[in-house]
Amino acid sequence: MPSLDVCLTPELLSLFDLRGRVAVVVDILRATSSIVTALAAGVSHIVPLSELEECRAYASQGYLTAAERDGRQAPGFDLGNSPFGYLNEALPVRGRAVAITTTNGTRALQLSLAADAVIVGAFLNLNAVADFARQQQKDVVVVCAGWKGNFNLEDTVFAGALAELLAPDFDVTSSDATLAAHQLWQQAKPDLGGYLLQSSHVRRLNSLEANKDMDFCVRLNEYNLVPIWRNGQLVI
Amino acid sequence: MPSLDVCLTPELLSLFDLRGRVAVVVDILRATSSIVTALAAGVSHIVPLSELEECRAYASQGYLTAAERDGRQAPGFDLGNSPFGYLNEALPVRGRAVAITTTNGTRALQLSLAADAVIVGAFLNLNAVADFARQQQKDVVVVCAGWKGNFNLEDTVFAGALAELLAPDFDVTSSDATLAAHQLWQQAKPDLGGYLLQSSHVRRLNSLEANKDMDFCVRLNEYNLVPIWRNGQLVI
Helix, strand or coil: CCEEEEECCHHHHHHCCCCCCEEEEECCCCHHHHHHHHHHCCCCEEEECCCHHHHHHHHHHCCEEEEEECCEECCCCCECCCHHHHHCCCCCCCCCEEEEECCCHHHHHHCCCCCCEEEEECHHHHHHHHHHHHHHCCCEEEEECCECCECCHHHHHHHHHHHHHHCCCCECCCCHHHHHHHHHHHHHHHHHHHHHCCCHHHHHCCCHHHHHHHHHHCCCCCCCCCCEEECCEEEC | CCEEEEECCHHHHHHCCCCCCEEEEECCCCHHHHHHHHHHCCCCEEEECCCHHHHHHHHHHCCEEEEEECCEECCCCCECCCHHHHHCCCCCCCCCEEEEECCCHHHHHHCCCCCCEEEEECHHHHHHHHHHHHHHCCCEEEEECCECCECCHHHHHHHHHHHHHHCCCCECCCCHHHHHHHHHHHHHHHHHHHHHCCCHHHHHCCCHHHHHHHHHHCCCCCCCCCCEEECCEEEC
16 A cells, blocks of 8 residues: 655655655645646646746746745746736736746755656645546655745645545555644644634735635635646646 | 744754754653653763764763664663663662663754753653743743654644643744644643554554553653753753
C-alpha cells in the first residue's frame, strides 16, 4: 500500500526523498488555488519563477505576468495572486500563457522537482488530486508551501483532507505529520472558511479582497483538473 | 502581552529569533522527561552532549553517562534514555552528575542557546514550566525536538498543553503552529497515553520497556521543578 506523507514546510524538504514519489504542492492562499483557476479558465500553460525581474521579462514573449509579494500584487504586473484575476472579463486569459512568481508557492514547486511527478493541489481540485494519486499508485508527499518557511494551517488542513480521501487506499497513519493534518482537517471540515479565519496568514491578508479570495479558495472541487509540471511549465 | 510560539522541529529554528525569549525545549519521548526525572531524583547537574565519545569521556571525571541512539541504550554507558534509570535503587543517582547524549533532545537544546533562558519541559513538570513562563513575562518559544528533524506528535501536543495553560496571560493565537498544537492537545487531553499510541515514534519504540516509559512520560505534574541551562549544564 503506498503511503501519504506531509512535508509541513519547504524548509523540511531535505528530510524527504521525493524520487519515485508524487509531490502534491499546495499553497492554498493563494498560489495553487490561482494556478488551478487559471488553467480551468483556459490558460495554456504557466511558468512559475522565483524572481520578479525574471517574471517581468516574459511579457516581451507575449505572456501575461503575475506577481505577488507579501500578499499584494507587485507593481508593473498584469495580475496579482488572486484567483479572480483569471475570472475577469476585462482581461481575457483563454489561450494565453502566464508567467507567475509568488512568495511561497513557486519556491515549494521548484524544491519538489526531484519527484516522479509534481502536481498542484488546492481545495478547488481536491478530488481530482486524489484520483490522480490513486491512479499513480506511488507514495505521495504533500509539500505545504507554508508562510516564509514556517508552518501554516491552511496548507496543512488541505493535506489532511487529502489523507481522508486516500485513507482507504494509502497508508495515512505512519507519519505523525499526516496524523496531525488529518486531525486538524476533522476540526476544520464542518466550516472550513470559518476555521481558517483564525489562521495567522488569513488575518495577515485581512481585507475585502482577501476575504473574497478566501471564500473562493475553500470551495471544494470547483474544478476537475490537475496541473502537472512538464518541462518547466504547469499544464493540464 | 507576551506571545507563545512553537518551533515544530529544530530544522525550523533558523526562522525564529530566540534573543530576548525563553526557549522551552521538549523531547517528551524521552530526553526531557528523563532530565526532569533525574534532577527530581537528586542528580546535581546534567551535561548534554552531541557525541557518544564526548559523553563517554565524562566517566573519568566521576559522571554517570547516559546515551541513546535510535531509541536504545548505547553499549558501554551507565544509563539509556529511560526515566526509570534515575529511579533504580541499584544505581543511586542522588548527588551524582550525569553526562547525557540523545538523538534529538541534545540537538534541540544546543540549537536553542541564543535564548535569554533555556529551560526543559515535559508533561512531568508542565505546571512548573507554565509558572516559570508567567514569572519571566517574556515571549516563549517551545522548541520541539521532533524525530530526526521531522515533526512529531508528542512534543507538539506538549506545546499545545502549555498554550492552554498560558492562554489567559499570553498571546497564543498569532502563530499557526501554536493554534494547531493547541487543537491537537484538545484531542489528546482526555486520554493522552491512548492518543500517543498512534504516534509513529511510539510505535517505533514499541516494546515492554518503551510502553512502561510512555505511561510514565505522559503523567502530568509529577515534579515541581524546572531544569534550566547555566554554563553548559542543566540544573535546578
